[in-house]
Amino acid sequence: MAPPSNPRPAAGRTPANRDSRLGSRAELGGPETRVRGPGEVNEAPTQRWRVAKPRAFPEVVVADLAAEGIMVGGLKRKHSDLEEEEEDEKWDWSPAGLRSYQQALLRISLDKVQRSLGPRAPSLRRHVLIHNTLQQLQAALCLTPAPALPPEPLFLGEEDFSLSATIGSILRELETSMDETEPPQNPAAPPSPQNEVLPQPDPVFLEALSSRYLGDSGLDDFFLDIDTSAVEKEPAVAPPEPPHNLFCAPGSWEWNELDHIMEIILGS
Amino acid sequence: MIPGLGALTQDTLWCFSQLKGTVEIGATEADIISTVEFNHTGELLATGDKGGRVVIFQREQESKNQVHRRGEYNVYSTFQSHEPEFDYLKSLEIEEKINKIRWLPQQNAAYFLLSTNDKTVKLWKVSERDKRPEGYNLKDEEGRLRDPATITTLRVPVLRPMDLMVEATPRRVFANAHTYHINSISVNSDYETYMSADDLRINLWNFEITNQSFNIVDIKPANMEELTEVITAAEFHPHHCNTFVYSSSKGTIRLCDMRAPALCDRHTKFFEEPEDPSNRSFFSEIISSISDVKFSHSGRYIMTRDYLTVKVWDLNMENRPIETYQVHDYLRSKLCSLYENDCIFDKFECVWNGSDSVIMTGSYNNFFRMFDRNTKRDVTLEASRENSKPRAILKPRKVCVGGKRRKDEISVDSLDFSKKILHTAWHPSENIIAVAATNNLYIFQDKVN
Numbered sequence: 206m207a208p209p210s211n212p213r214p215a216a217g218r219t220p221a222n223r224d225s226r227l228g229s230r231a232e233l234g235g236p237e238t239r240v241r242g243p244g245e246v247n248e249a250p251t252q253r254w255r256v257a258k259p260r261a262f263p264e265v266v267v268a269d270l271a272a273e274g275i276m277v278g279g280l281k282r283k284h285s286d287l288e289e290e291e292e293d294e295k296w297d298w299s300p301a302g303l304r305s306y307q308q309a310l311l312r313i314s315l316d317k318v319q320r321s322l323g324p325r326a327p328s329l330r331r332h333v334l335i336h337n338t339l340q341q342l343q344a345a346l347c348l349t350p351a352p353a354l355p356p357e358p359l360f361l362g363e364e365d366f367s368l369s370a371t372i373g374s375i376l377r378e379l380e381t382s383m384d385e386t387e388p389p390q391n392p393a394a395p396p397s398p399q400n401e402v403l404p405q406p407d408p409v410f411l412e413a414l415s416s417r418y419l420g421d422s423g424l425d426d427f428f429l430d431i432d433t434s435a436v437e438k439e440p441a442v443a444p445p446e447p448p449h450n451l452f453c454a455p456g457s458w459e460w461n462e463l464d465h466i467m468e469i470i471l472g473s
Numbered sequence: 474m475i476p477g478l479g480a481l482t483q484d485t486l487w488c489f490s491q492l493k494g495t496v497e498i499g500a501t502e503a504d505i506i507s508t509v510e511f512n513h514t515g516e517l518l519a520t521g522d523k524g525g526r527v528v529i530f531q532r533e534q535e536s537k538n539q540v541h542r543r544g545e546y547n548v549y550s551t552f553q554s555h556e557p558e559f560d561y562l563k564s565l566e567i568e569e570k571i572n573k574i575r576w577l578p579q580q581n582a583a584y585f586l587l588s589t590n591d592k593t594v595k596l597w598k599v600s601e602r603d604k605r606p607e608g609y610n611l612k613d614e615e616g617r618l619r620d621p622a623t624i625t626t627l628r629v630p631v632l633r634p635m636d637l638m639v640e641a642t643p644r645r646v647f648a649n650a651h652t653y654h655i656n657s658i659s660v661n662s663d664y665e666t667y668m669s670a671d672d673l674r675i676n677l678w679n680f681e682i683t684n685q686s687f688n689i690v691d692i693k694p695a696n697m698e699e700l701t702e703v704i705t706a707a708e709f710h711p712h713h714c715n716t717f718v719y720s721s722s723k724g725t726i727r728l729c730d731m732r733a734p735a736l737c738d739r740h741t742k743f744f745e746e747p748e749d750p751s752n753r754s755f756f757s758e759i760i761s762s763i764s765d766v767k768f769s770h771s772g773r774y775i776m777t778r779d780y781l782t783v784k785v786w787d788l789n790m791e792n793r794p795i796e797t798y799q800v801h802d803y804l805r806s807k808l809c810s811l812y813e814n815d816c817i818f819d820k821f822e823c824v825w826n827g828s829d830s831v832i833m834t835g836s837y838n839n840f841f842r843m844f845d846r847n848t849k850r851d852v853t854l855e856a857s858r859e860n861s862k863p864r865a866i867l868k869p870r871k872v873c874v875g876g877k878r879r880k881d882e883i884s885v886d887s888l889d890f891s892k893k894i895l896h897t898a899w900h901p902s903e904n905i906i907a908v909a910a911t912n913n914l915y916i917f918q919d920k921v922n
Contacts, residue, residue: 225526225551226504227493227914310755313813329653329672330703330722331818334759337701338812341755 307342312465314339485904486920487867489860491545493530494913504912508896511907512576512584515900518546518907519586520914521571525555527588527641529599543905546916550599552641555590567592573658575667585644587667591654594669596645596680604632650676650686657707663714670707670719673700677731689731690719705820706766716741718768718775724761726777726786744775744786746793756808756817764820769829770901776832778823781805783834783844798844798851801836803874803885816890827902835894838883839910840870856894856908856915866920 314335494504503524510519518530531549558567568591577585583600608630613619653671660667668677668689675690690707694700703722710716715731727740748757760780767776774795775786781802784794800821804811811817816837823834835841836853844851853870860867873882896909904919 225522225524225528226912227506227520227522227526227528307755310809310812317815328818329700330656330705330762333700333703334722334762334818337758338755341758345755 304346307345311339311342311346314342487854487904487906487917488920489862489865489867489915490543490905490918491916492858492861492913493546493916506896506909506912506914507570507572508574509898509907509909509914510574510576510586511898511900512586513578513901515902515905517549517576517584518898518916519574519576520907520909521554521574521588522912523568523570525553525557525569525571525590527552527554527571527574527586527597529584543918550639550641552597554588554595554597555593558592572655575658575660577660578664580664587658587660589655589658589669592648592651594647594655594658594678595643596647597641598644599639599641601637601639603634603637605635606630607633645680645683647678647683647686650678656705657719659707659709659717661709661714662712666714668707668709668717670704672703675704675707675717675719690729705763708766708768711768711770711772713772718766720763720766720777722762723758724763724779726763726766726775728788742788742791744791744794746784752805754808756812759812759817760808765822767823767825769825770827771829774829776823776825778821778834780817780819780821783823783832785832785846796846798832798842800834800842801840801872803872807885811890814890816893819893819895821893821895822897824897824899826899826904833897833899833906835897835908837890837893838888839892839894840872841894841897841908854917856910856913861915864920867917 317335503522505523506520507523508521511517516532520528528548529550530546532544532546535544554571555569557569560567570590571588572591573589575587577587583598586597586599588595588597608628610624610627611619611621651669651671651674653673655669655671657670658667666677666679668675673691673693674688676686677689678686692702692704705720705722707717707719716728718726718728720726724745726744728742730741733739733741763777763779765778769776773788775788777784777786781804782800783798785796786794808817821835823832825832830847831843831845833841833843839856840853841856842851842853854867855870871882872888873879873884878884892911894908894910898907900906906917908915908917
């Protein structure tokens with residue numbers, strides 16, 4: 206029999222090494238246990254669980270966009286509206302509102318990609334679904350696809366699936382989205398001034414981001430040749446205000462995005 | 474089996490039977506139940522958890538004195554199936570969480586089951602020992618060897634009774650065959666082979682051979698950057714040992730025949746429902762991803778679960794399901810939030826009852842839903858401590874989606890999304906269901922009149 210990769214053989218001859226409460230002989234709800242009164246509260250899920258955040262959640266997207274004074278038609282609709290005719294399902298979104306919604310989704314998706322890295326191998330299904338959603342967002346934001354660059358040659362043993370390849374393409378999408386030069390052509394006052402043009406983002410940001418992503422999986426050695434000195438500063442003070450020509454305006458989505466990236470890089 | 478048994482008529486009332494698990498707040502993540510499965514007779518009920526343990530419950534023999542308490546399930550065996558491992562080559566941990574358990578049909582006094590984590594499948598033998606041999610010639614009572622020269626008489630060892638001991642031993646370990654995470658295992662109807670499916674590949678094993686397997690499906694693209702679809706579940710046909718199905722993250726099901734080419738990349742049938750354009754959103758693909766696929770006991774239908782619905786498909790009709798049931802359509806307007814907090818990636822399972830007339834699946838807030846395919850009735854029930862008095866009848870629950878909330882209804886915003894019922898099981902011939910609510914196992918039975 207081929208030995209398993211773990212040199213220790215599996216336990217089995219005796220009952221569990223570590224007691225399972227499920228396997229204890231105590232029976233709940235039986236005559237000998239205490240009947241719980243109506244005033245007793247159910248046990249709360251513990252914070253140690255790595256499950257989704259509990260309880261009711263506000264519509265986060267709506268809150269952010271509301272702060273910017275953008276009307277996001279539809280997300281705040283009462284549920285009774287859902288019972289109306291199919292025609293009502295076509296949101297009457299202002300282009301600015303739709304755009305902010307899409308950008309928020311983009312940001313959420315990138316957050317997810319970052320958070321999915323850890324000591325455990327990430328779920329490929331989740332990754333593929335997020336990646337496909339990102340591609341849809343990209344298409345919706347009417348961006349030109351990035352030129353086909355060869356993926357980072359990161360081989361993890363015999364498995365040539367590299368997380369970096371997928372991340373790389375997502376980063377290229379981000380790079381492309383940040384390349385985008387024109388804010389929405391909406392005569393009704395878009396959030397960012399129309400006459401400012403987005404410059405090329407600093408490529409060091411993106412490569413540093415890449416190394417940050419992959420550094421979590423203990424593969425820093427592969428990126429020693431990337432010069433991240435420009436961003437690896439001591440976070441003694443709050444991130445300095447970047448030079449004016451890198452951003453349209455504070456408070457714009459682009460500002461918030463790069464601010465967020467700075468937090469990621471410096472905040473650890 | 475009595476015809477009609479298991480049907481969800483208006484006379485069917487579900488009662489609480491048992492609750493297994495911890496009461497106090499000291500529940501750890503390792504206690505979270507990750508799979509539940511009855512064996513083929515319903516005598517045994519197995520659970521696997523995140524800590525890699527398997528707990529098997531056995532149904533008591535029914536006693537004539539306590540007719541109103543139909544056989545209860547009590548702990549029969551507990552063992553550590555999988556341990557956490559570390560892949561040094563990739564610097565990645567391998568979780569010990571049990572993803573699936575599948576029973577083999579019983580062929581002798583022992584019970585056999587397959588359990589799997591992300592990487593390794595194991596065949597476990599669970600057997601009873603209630604006798605012990607005594608009176609060896611070459612060993613003394615403490616087990617020390619005796620010098621043969623000192624033996625002058627011979628005796629025949631006899632079996633003496635001892636306290637019943639149930640032991641679980643790993644008989645086979647099927648390792649190193651999956652690069653990606655195993656999501657499904659399925660025992661073939663020939664009882665000689667089984668398959669294991671990960672995100673991109675499906676392998677066929679012979680139970681006797683652990684150091685090799687046949688790869689029968691491979692959807693890995695040459696360039697991983699082109700990957701847009703993964704395998705999410707797979708199952709053998711219950712009667713035709715050459716047929717199996719697998720589902721994908723794009724909401725499609727492929728039926729394959731192993732009598733055709735060795736590599737079943739070409740499907741025999743392809744099941745997909747055209748998308749409803751009025752419901753299109755950025756999340757359309759994610760919510761169409763199939764999280765579970767199950768053949769009916771008859772083998773004529775397959776059932777699939779995606780994020781918001783359960784669908785029944787006729788094997789003879791590929792272009793759309795014959796039945797679609799809404800599990801919790803009120804979440805459709807919440808998809809963005811559910812995407813942000815990851816709930817949209819939850820993988821719910823679905824099960825058939827013994828007669829294929831009722832299907833069941835879980836939801837949030839510890840709700841689970843049953844749909845009667847004949848009467849078209851459905852019911853929402855809750856697995857909660859409040860309903861845990863013996864033989865307490867479960868009251869149907871209702872989610873209020875708008876307008877005035879009635880007294881017993883719960884509003885969508887009050888739902889607890891950390892309490893999710895992902896795993897349920899239905900006894901093969903009786904109305905007994907097992908519902909896993911995080912770290913607790915609820916057993917419900919229909920009311921015995």
